[in-house]
Amino acid sequence: MTDISSEYRELLPEEVDDIARQYADAWQNPLLPALQYSECVLPELQKFRSRIPVPPFDALIACLEKIPSVSSILDVGASSGYYRRVLDMSGYTMSYVGIDSSPAMVELGRRMFMRPDDKLDLGDACDLPYPDASFDVVLSGGTIMHIRDYEKAIAEMVRVSNKYVILHRTPVSFEQPMAFYLKKGYGVPMFEILFNQQELLRLCCDQYGLSLALFYTIFWNKERRSGHRTFVFVKDKVVHVAA
Numbered sequence: 268m269t270d271i272s273s274e275y276r277e278l279l280p281e282e283v284d285d286i287a288r289q290y291a292d293a294w295q296n297p298l299l300p301a302l303q304y305s306e307c308v309l310p311e312l313q314k315f316r317s318r319i320p321v322p323p324f325d326a327l328i329a330c331l332e333k334i335p336s337v338s339s340i341l342d343v344g345a346s347s348g349y350y351r352r353v354l355d356m357s358g359y360t361m362s363y364v365g366i367d368s369s370p371a372m373v374e375l376g377r378r379m380f381m382r383p384d385d386k387l388d389l390g391d392a393c394d395l396p397y398p399d400a401s402f403d404v405v406l407s408g409g410t411i412m413h414i415r416d417y418e419k420a421i422a423e424m425v426r427v428s429n430k431y432v433i434l435h436r437t438p439v440s441f442e443q444p445m446a447f448y449l450k451k452g453y454g455v456p457m458f459e460i461l462f463n464q465q466e467l468l469r470l471c472c473d474q475y476g477l478s479l480a481l482f483y484t485i486f487w488n489k490e491r492r493s494g495h496r497t498f499v500f501v502k503d504k505v506v507h508v509a510a
Contacts, residue, residue: 270451270453270454271306271307271452271453272450272451272452273450273451274450274451275448275449275450275459276448276449276450277446277447277448278446278447278448278449282447283415283447284415286447286449286458287415287447287458288415289458290449290456290457290458291415291458292368293413293452293455293456293457293458294346294367294368294369294372294413294457295368295369295370295371296369296371296455297371298453298455299369299371299372299452299453299455300346300347300369300371300372300374300375301375302453302454303346303347303453304347304349304375304379306453308346308347308349311323311324312349312352312353312356315353315356316356322485322486323408323435323436323485323495324353326435326436326483326484326485326497327350327353327406327408327433327435327497328353328357329483330433330435330481330483330497330499331357331359331404333480333481333499334404334430334431334480334499336403337359337361337403337404337430337431338361338362338403339361339362339363339364339401339402339403339404340354340361340362340363340364340402340403340404340405340406341364341365341366341395341397341401341402341404341405341406341427341428342363342364342365342366342406342408343366343392343395343405343406343407343410343420343423343424344366344367344368344392344407344408344409344410344411344413345365345366345367345372345376345387345408346367346369346372346376347367347372347373347375347376347379347380347387348363348365348367348376348377348380348381348385348387349376349379349380350365350406350408351363351365351376351380351381351382351385352380355382361403361404362384362385363381363382363385363386364385364386364387364388364397364402365385365386365387365388366387366388366389366390366392366395366396367387367388367389367390368389368390368391368392369389370389373387373388373389392407392410392411392414392420392423392424393414393416393419393420393423394423395423395424395426395427397427398427399426399427400426400427400428400429401427401429402427402428402429403428403429403430403431404428404430404431404432404433405424405425405427405428405431405432405433406433406435407420407424407432407433407434407435407437408435408436409435409436409437411434411437411460412437412438412459412460412461412462413457413458413459413460414460415458415460417460418470418474421434421470421471421475422475425475425476425477425502428502429502430501430502431480431499431500431501431502432471432477432499432500432502433497433498433499433500434467434471434497434498434500435497436485436495436497437462437467437495437496437497437498438459438460438461438462438493438494438495439461439462439463439464439467439493439494439495439496440461440462440463440464440491440492440493441464441465441492441493442492443461443463443491443492443493444463445460445461445462445463445466446460446461447459447460447461448460448461461493464496467498468498471498471500472500476502476503477500477501477502478500478501479498479499479500479501480499480500480501481498481499482496482497482498482499483496483497483499484496485497
């Protein structure tokens, strides 16, 4: 069995940009779709179908239950688009568009997870090929943590959102400054960011005009005061989130 995440090494400031460039295409490795599917996606979908808790899936659905009138969703960094299946199993029938930079992920997803009216596009999170305000919800699940120019990716998500931006399964620390790592994901070397939560929220709210509606903790290390959280933002404060 391959470790999903292992061998973390924190980068020195002078290393960050070079490592980020060197491993910018790590997720395009053609071995990753099959590894992710067998080691993570398939077992988690099986558990979810059997009503066994799957924290990332449960977090997203709990957040969606709080926001009204969602008819379309864009999944940025969708991998194989397996969240389409999560939505289906939870009774959500909104239109689904996914986008990912990996041709192998897109090919697998189109074959395994897309319904006839769904789309899974090949493209760049920092240059989304969609008009402004195209989707009710723009979802990024575990994506911005692998993007050095994460600010541009967030700006693009805000641009194409009509109502909500969800930064799902995002690694954050409550005290530690933003940190950058080289790690192995499914045995493949890749770049990863641990965000400072306060800095990330200030960026989204002050620079991009979002309002934090709610957040959901997927897991949290009390000693390190860090973990994975899902943040739901409202765009331009024009809609209201259910209590």
